[in-house]
Amino acid sequence: MTTTNSIKIALSTSLVASLLLLNSAVFAMELTPLDPAKAETVSFRKEVWPILKRHCWGCHSGGDPKGELSMDTVAEMLKGGETGPMFGPGKPDQSLLVEQIIGVEPAMPPEKAPLSQAKVDILRHWILGGAKDDSVAGEYKVTIPETYKYAPAINSLAFSTDGKRVAAACRSEVVLVDAEGDEPPQRLPTNCDLISHVEFSPNGELLVAAGGSPARFGGVTFFKASDGSVVNTREIGHDTFFRGNFSPDGLTLALGGADGAIHLVPIDPNSPPQRFELHSDWVFDVAYTPDGKMLVSGGRDKATKVCSVETGELLRSVDSSTEWISSVAADEQFGIGGGRAKTVTGYELKIALQNVQVTGAGNGAKPISRRAQYVKAFESQPGEVIDMVTSGDRKSIAIGGAYGDVRVYTIADRKRTALVSGVPNPVFSLALNNDATRLAVGGKNGEVRIYKLPEAELLKTIVPVPVADPK
Numbered sequence: 001m002t003t004t005n006s007i008k009i010a011l012s013t014s015l016v017a018s019l020l021l022l023n024s025a026v027f028a029m030e031l032t033p034l035d036p037a038k039a040e041t042v043s044f045r046k047e048v049w050p051i052l053k054r055h056c057w058g059c060h061s062g063g064d065p066k067g068e069l070s071m072d073t074v075a076e077m078l079k080g081g082e083t084g085p086m087f088g089p090g091k092p093d094q095s096l097l098v099e100q101i102i103g104v105e106p107a108m109p110p111e112k113a114p115l116s117q118a119k120v121d122i123l124r125h126w127i128l129g130g131a132k133d134d135s136v137a138g139e140y141k142v143t144i145p146e147t148y149k150y151a152p153a154i155n156s157l158a159f160s161t162d163g164k165r166v167a168a169a170c171r172s173e174v175v176l177v178d179a180e181g182d183e184p185p186q187r188l189p190t191n192c193d194l195i196s197h198v199e200f201s202p203n204g205e206l207l208v209a210a211g212g213s214p215a216r217f218g219g220v221t222f223f224k225a226s227d228g229s230v231v232n233t234r235e236i237g238h239d240t241f242f243r244g245n246f247s248p249d250g251l252t253l254a255l256g257g258a259d260g261a262i263h264l265v266p267i268d269p270n271s272p273p274q275r276f277e278l279h280s281d282w283v284f285d286v287a288y289t290p291d292g293k294m295l296v297s298g299g300r301d302k303a304t305k306v307c308s309v310e311t312g313e314l315l316r317s318v319d320s321s322t323e324w325i326s327s328v329a330a331d332e333q334f335g336i337g338g339g340r341a342k343t344v345t346g347y348e349l350k351i352a353l354q355n356v357q358v359t360g361a362g363n364g365a366k367p368i369s370r371r372a373q374y375v376k377a378f379e380s381q382p383g384e385v386i387d388m389v390t391s392g393d394r395k396s397i398a399i400g401g402a403y404g405d406v407r408v409y410t411i412a413d414r415k416r417t418a419l420v421s422g423v424p425n426p427v428f429s430l431a432l433n434n435d436a437t438r439l440a441v442g443g444k445n446g447e448v449r450i451y452k453l454p455e456a457e458l459l460k461t462i463v464p465v466p467v468a469d470p471k
């Protein structure tokens with residue numbers, strides 16, 4: 001594109017146009033003939049949009065698209081970017097769009113696998129047919145299949161406050177599963193491409209699903225827990241959310257973001273969201289302390305941090321790991337972080353947040369490292385830790401990841417109280433009920449398993465969504 005851009009600056013528009021035509025004459029030779037009948041039937045929503053989303057949106061969507069070209073809507077593509085419209089309807093092979101994606105080494109997407117011939121031909125047929133926009137206004141064009149080909153991975157789990165239901169994040173939908181009886185699952189769609197966090201509010205009235213679309217938006221949907229109706233949906237910022245936690249008063253949801261910020265999202269749709277920028281990379285998880293005053297956070301920058309909810313001020317980076325921190329938790333006494341380094345560490349917050357003490361005097365004065373005093377390690381885990389969850393009463397913590405078992409501990413003394421072996425590996429998500437007598441385990445294989453604790457007895461295995469017969 002650099003050439004086109006410099007040419008654009010140097011030459012008049014008509015010259016650029018003839019240059020494009022000239023180019024089209026050159027590349028027309030390698031383009032296959034189009035079928036006008038097929039052109040009539042191409043659907044933007046079903047065929048074109050998924051291609052753009054997969055191959056182009058990483059750079060041409062959201063707040064600051066590359067080349068000033070947003071491909072979020074057909075109207076924006078017609079408007080175009082720095083060089084002007086991407087295409088004129090009916091004329092695929094004289095278009096900037098097609099010019100950019102064909103050839104042995106297509107310009108777009110840069111440094112990535114080129115679009116297949118089939119995908120290029122879908123785009124060409126769609127333009128030939130007039131580039132019709134069959135998307136529904138205002139609708140986020142996430143498609144949720146009636147029946148899935150393969151069970152989607154379970155990215156997050158939560159027990160309802162009464163322990164009777166389990167909410168499971170299945171790609172773009174939350175599915176409410178009956179934890180005890182045989183009520184059929186209830187499916188609640190969202191407009192997120194991927195949900196990464198589900199949780200019931202502390203009083204049990206709301207269910208939240210948070211996630212979003214990479215490089216597009218962070219999405220949060222609050223549902224009424226009793227009937228699954230949508231209370232409100234918010235799209236915030238330009239990147240997806242990871243995991244988080246309801247504030248103890250149930251008024252705010254804290255979430256880690258792919259933009260490196262901690263986001264506080266009030267339930268009240270008229271209150272603006274807040275963001276705290278304390279990490280230098282993706283924030284994978286955030287947890288409130290039970291008094292609602294502090295947040296423990298961890299992420300891809302390998303740091304576990306504690307900040308003030310009121311001011312957003314960093315109180316302390318309590319630790320830095322050799323690897324990502326995937327999950328965090330907190331009780332009255334401890335902040336807890338765990339991740340890829342196969343370790344789970346508790347940080348005694350009171351000691352960690354005391355003023356730095358100094359030893360020696362004058363030039364010889366140096367701070368005493370009290371890390372050893374406030375760091376309380378859990379037994380190390382056999383593999384990468386992916387999720388850690390506390391029970392509703394915050395007395396127990398369940399830890400799981402890429403190693404085929406789930407371990408449950410009392411937080412206060414870090415003693416193991418249950419070992420659930422033979423769980424599908426890897427585990428992506430866990431949930432404990434209020435008093436840690438039930439554990440839900442979800443993973444890559446798309447199953448939700450419910451166990452009785454501390455016996456580790458398997459009570460139920462369910463795939464929350466309908467899946468086509470594997471045969």
Ligand code: HEC
Pocket residue numbers: 001002005052055056057058059060066067069080081082083084086096097100101108109110115
């Ligand atoms: C990895 C990032 C990235 C991806 C993915 C990407 N682009 Fe681009 N695109 C850019 C950048 C950067 C520019 C502007 C700089 C330049 O001219 O090369 C650009 C410019 C363009 C332009 C010219 C805009 C103008 O008006 O000058 C078009 C057309 C375009 N891209 C189409 C596409 C299409 C179609 C896809 C998907 C098949 C795609 N791009 C995927 C980074 C990307």
